[in-house]
Amino acid sequence: MSEDRVIVERDGAVAHVKLNRADKRNGLDLAMFEAIIAAGEALADDNAVRAVVLSGEGKAFCAGLDFKSMMASPDMAKRLLHRPEGKPANLAQQVAWVWREVPVPVIAAVHGQAFGGGLQIALGADLRYVRPDAQLSVMEIRWGLIPDMGISKTLPPLVGVDVARELAWTGRVVSGEEAVALGLCTRASEDPLADALETARTIASKNPHAIRGSKRMFDEAPRLDAAAALKLETEIQIPILGSANQMEAVAANFAKRAPEFVDPE
Numbered sequence: 093m094s095e096d097r098v099i100v101e102r103d104g105a106v107a108h109v110k111l112n113r114a115d116k117r118n119g120l121d122l123a124m125f126e127a128i129i130a131a132g133e134a135l136a137d138d139n140a141v142r143a144v145v146l147s148g149e150g151k152a153f154c155a156g157l158d159f160k161s162m163m164a165s166p167d168m169a170k171r172l173l174h175r176p177e178g179k180p181a182n183l184a185q186q187v188a189w190v191w192r193e194v195p196v197p198v199i200a201a202v203h204g205q206a207f208g209g210g211l212q213i214a215l216g217a218d219l220r221y222v223r224p225d226a227q228l229s230v231m232e233i234r235w236g237l238i239p240d241m242g243i244s245k246t247l248p249p250l251v252g253v254d255v256a257r258e259l260a261w262t263g264r265v266v267s268g269e270e271a272v273a274l275g276l277c278t279r280a281s282e283d284p285l286a287d288a289l290e291t292a293r294t295i296a297s298k299n300p301h302a303i304r305g306s307k308r309m310f311d312e313a314p315r316l317d318a319a320a321a322l323k324l325e326t327e328i329q330i331p332i333l334g335s336a337n338q339m340e341a342v343a344a345n346f347a348k349r350a351p352e353f354v355d356p357e
Contacts, residue, residue: 097127099149100135105142105296105355106289107135114150119158120209122168125187128213132190139355142300143292144194146217147201147285154210156231181242184209188216189242192311195304197295201288202268202277207231212241215250218307219291220277221284226268228276233263249314251275299337300353305329 099110109131111118118124135141148154162168172184181189187209191198200217208231214220222228230247232239239260248256251274259266259276271277281287295303305328313321332338337353344351 097124098131100131103289103293105140105300106145106292107138107141107143108145108147108289109135111146111148111154114148116158117150117152117155117205118148118210119155119161120187121158121161122165122171124158125172125183128187129183129190132194135196136190136194139357141194142196142296142298142303142355144191144196144198145201145285145288145292146191146198146213147288148204148210150204152204152210153200153202153206153226154213155205156208156210159235184240185242187241188212188246191216191218192242192246195307196300197292197303197307199288199292201285202226202228203284207265208239209241212239212243212246215243215246218310219279219288220271221279221281221288221291222268222271222277223282223284224267224269224280226271227265228268228271229263229265230259231263231265233261247276297350298353299332299341299351300356301332301335301337302341304356305332 097113099112101108101110111124111128113119113124135144173182175182179186197219198217199219199221200214202214202220202222203226206214206226206228208229211228211230230239230243251259255274266274266276268277268280272280279287309325309328313324316324340351340353
């Protein structure tokens with residue numbers, strides 16, 4: 093991982109991923125793409141992680157692609173569009189999609205600007221807490237491009253296809269307040285990072301098998317018909333029922349104490 097681009101801090105079972113290019117409003121150059129992906133993939137393999145918070149250092153969450161860097165490196169576009177063997181996403185898409193592959197909840201804390209690729213990274217998270225005065229935009233159309241970092245799978249389920257089309261076709265900037273009203277973000281907050289960390293700690297205090305199972309359920313069920321979705325719920329629930337962590341949740345509730353869960357293997 094490029095340590096000057098991304099910082100990962102741990103507080104118990106909560107991982108805090110910080111985009112750390114504040115002088116460029118966390119603009120995405122090749123090193124930033126690679127560092128974000130490396131952080132996400134490392135956390136996906138860490139069974140001790142129970143929740144993740146994603147934030148940006150400085151004045152913005154992420155202002156999108158660093159076009160100066162891209163123009164200075166003629167092969168950058170080719171590298172970003174390369175799709176590794178056996179992977180669903182190319183490098184540019186993986187920077188957002190990797191958060192869907194992390195098996196625990198990911199919360200993006202959005203402040204300042206989340207433009208273009210920056211917004212698409214936030215859309216890869218499960219939840220988005222946003223300052224009311226933040227600015228968000230599907231901005232690629234301003235550069236004559238389509239948004240192509242997984243947004244076809246992440247945006248329409250949140251806002252509906254018609255709103256997704258309007259945002260992509262106009263590139264208009266919406267406030268954090270409007271983003272919540274549209275369904276683009278989950279919650280408006282004067283301090284989205286503090287609230288995201290609080291929610292992450294709450295999630296981390298729950299049965300990690302149930303949390304991972306419910307993330308899988310919400311990710312997979314929308315692609316299935318009713319019968320298959322209901323079957324999936326049962327398939328996920330059966331190994332949780334009567335497990336050590338589930339019984340610990342029951343015992344802790346009856347005893348009015350904090351539960352002590354074991355990490356998934």
